[in-house]
Amino acid sequence: MTTSTNREDSVAIRIPEINTLVPEIQEVARALVKATGNGSVPSGTISLVYLRAGQLVGNTYQVLRHTSDLRRAGESEERIACVASWGDATCFTDAERAALALTDAVFQPNPRGEERVPDDLFAEVAEHYDEKAQATLTAVIASAGFWMNVALVLKPPPAGQAA
Numbered sequence: 001m002t003t004s005t006n007r008e009d010s011v012a013i014r015i016p017e018i019n020t021l022v023p024e025i026q027e028v029a030r031a032l033v034k035a036t037g038n039g040s041v042p043s044g045t046i047s048l049v050y051l052r053a054g055q056l057v058g059n060t061y062q063v064l065r066h067t068s069d070l071r072r073a074g075e076s077e078e079r080i081a082c083v084a085s086w087g088d089a090t091c092f093t094d095a096e097r098a099a100l101a102l103t104d105a106v107f108q109p110n111p112r113g114e115e116r117v118p119d120d121l122f123a124e125v126a127e128h129y130d131e132k133a134q135a136t137l138t139a140v141i142a143s144a145g146f147w148m149n150v151a152l153v154l155k156p157p158p159a160g161q162a163a
Helices: 024-036 043-057 060-072 077-088 094-107 119-128 131-154
Strands: none
Touching: 024 131, 043 060, 043 077, 043 094, 043 131, 060 077, 060 131, 077 094, 094 119, 094 131, 119 131
């Protein structure tokens, strides 16, 4: 028998004043936004990467947040829905597919200990992004990992739900 629980009562961030307690986190956030928003990778691609990372990690807060970001930016519902199965979806550009493949390589579990980002995958990324964009995409993925971990530990309420 499966039981469901109402999570409304448990939706509250664990450390609501984290930015007051550790104000440097806001400095990190501003630096990451500045570094990744340099224009070398389209903002839509960045949001797709964040959404995909959230899906892979299983982080509802990040999935809902970046789904909202994509909608506000005018992204189609079809493309948003297809991020979860991007590998066989035809609605992404080759550059977006390379960015999503890199995201998968970094965030998917690797139980066999194989190289996560093999040379052929990085070569695929390099076909679509110059060195500055490659560095930016790397920073985007690192930033996604940072924020995923913060959200997993602190459990902020999903977008649209009050704390």
